[in-house]
Amino acid sequence: MTNIQRDKIDIPVTSFEEVILARQLVRELMERLGFSLLAQTRIVTAVSELARNMVVHAKDGRLTATKVTQGARVGVNCIFQDSGPGIEDIDQAMREGYSTTKSLGLGLGGAKKLCGEFNITSSMGKGTKIDITEWVK
Amino acid sequence: MSDIAIIKIGNKIIVPIQNELNDIIAEKLQASILKTIESVGAKGLIIDVSTLSIIDSFMGRLLVDTAKMAQLMGCETALTGMRKEVVLTLVQLGLIISDINTSLNIEDGIELLDRIIRGRND
Numbered sequence: 001m002t003n004i005q006r007d008k009i010d011i012p013v014t015s016f017e018e019v020i021l022a023r024q025l026v027r028e029l030m031e032r033l034g035f036s037l038l039a040q041t042r043i044v045t046a047v048s049e050l051a052r053n054m055v056v057h058a059k060d061g062r063l064t065a066t067k068v069t070q071g072a073r074v075g076v077n078c079i080f081q082d083s084g085p086g087i088e089d090i091d092q093a094m095r096e097g098y099s100t101t102k103s104l105g106l107g108l109g110g111a112k113k114l115c116g117e118f119n120i121t122s123s124m125g126k127g128t129k130i131d132i133t134e135w136v137k
Numbered sequence: 138m139s140d141i142a143i144i145k146i147g148n149k150i151i152v153p154i155q156n157e158l159n160d161i162i163a164e165k166l167q168a169s170i171l172k173t174i175e176s177v178g179a180k181g182l183i184i185d186v187s188t189l190s191i192i193d194s195f196m197g198r199l200l201v202d203t204a205k206m207a208q209l210m211g212c213e214t215a216l217t218g219m220r221k222e223v224v225l226t227l228v229q230l231g232l233i234i235s236d237i238n239t240s241l242n243i244e245d246g247i248e249l250l251d252r253i254i255r256g257r258n259d
Contacts, residue, residue, distance in 0.1 A: 016159035023191065024157070041191055041222035045230065048193040052160070110194055110230040 058084025
């Protein structure tokens with residue numbers, strides 16, 4: 001199911017077309033929240049990497065992006081969740097140049113470098129959840 | 138889609154990439170660029186990315202690979218119009234687009250390629 005509201009996006013990411021949609025929707029949300037063009041570019045690039053990972057490695061990825069607040073701070077939180085095969089060795093997967101597919105292997109580690117807050121949990125056979133948050137500066 | 142223009146001017150071809158190509162379409166574009174280089178015997182290739190709001194690791198690799206392949210076919214590439222936010226993000230991502238000629242815009246790209254092509258012929 002696809003749910004797109006002003007401050008919340010909840011969409012399936014199972015095709016390369018939906019990766020593009022995810023990028024567009026997160027950019028629009030960040031624009032509304034007052035993020036700079038550079039912050040939008042950084043986070044949307046990370047979204048592209050993480051959304052693509054779900055398409056390549058899992059069949060049922062979902063992205064939930066929401067406005068978050070902490071006192072006067074405003075930010076965006078994106079959760080990428082799938083029930084794919086899971087990642088056996090997260091440390092290895094995060095390392096630069098590591099890739100099980102033909103990509104550059106910058107996906108996971110690269111995405112982490114682009115985000116303010118980055119959390120990953122994964123269990124074999126159950127799936128992977130990546131949670132990123134960026135605050136408006 | 139396949140409707141992305143590949144424009145031939147003299148001994149060069151110019152490809153203005155449109156925004157938001159998905160991975161499959163991007164790979165198809167790479168194939169049709171190489172096909173066009175072959176069929177027209179292009180000596181120079183300009184890929185203009187000024188409308189791209191992001192370049193992620195997939196697109197970055199595709200662009201670098203395309204330039205390498207073009208070079209093997211005797212065609213030099215200039216990547217033009219990268220936005221400053223995109224450049225900053227690529228550096229932060231750890232993807233340094235090296236081994237590829239870059240210019241601020243298409244006009245500069247044409248001049249650069251002319252110099253390179255002339256240098257090869259000397």
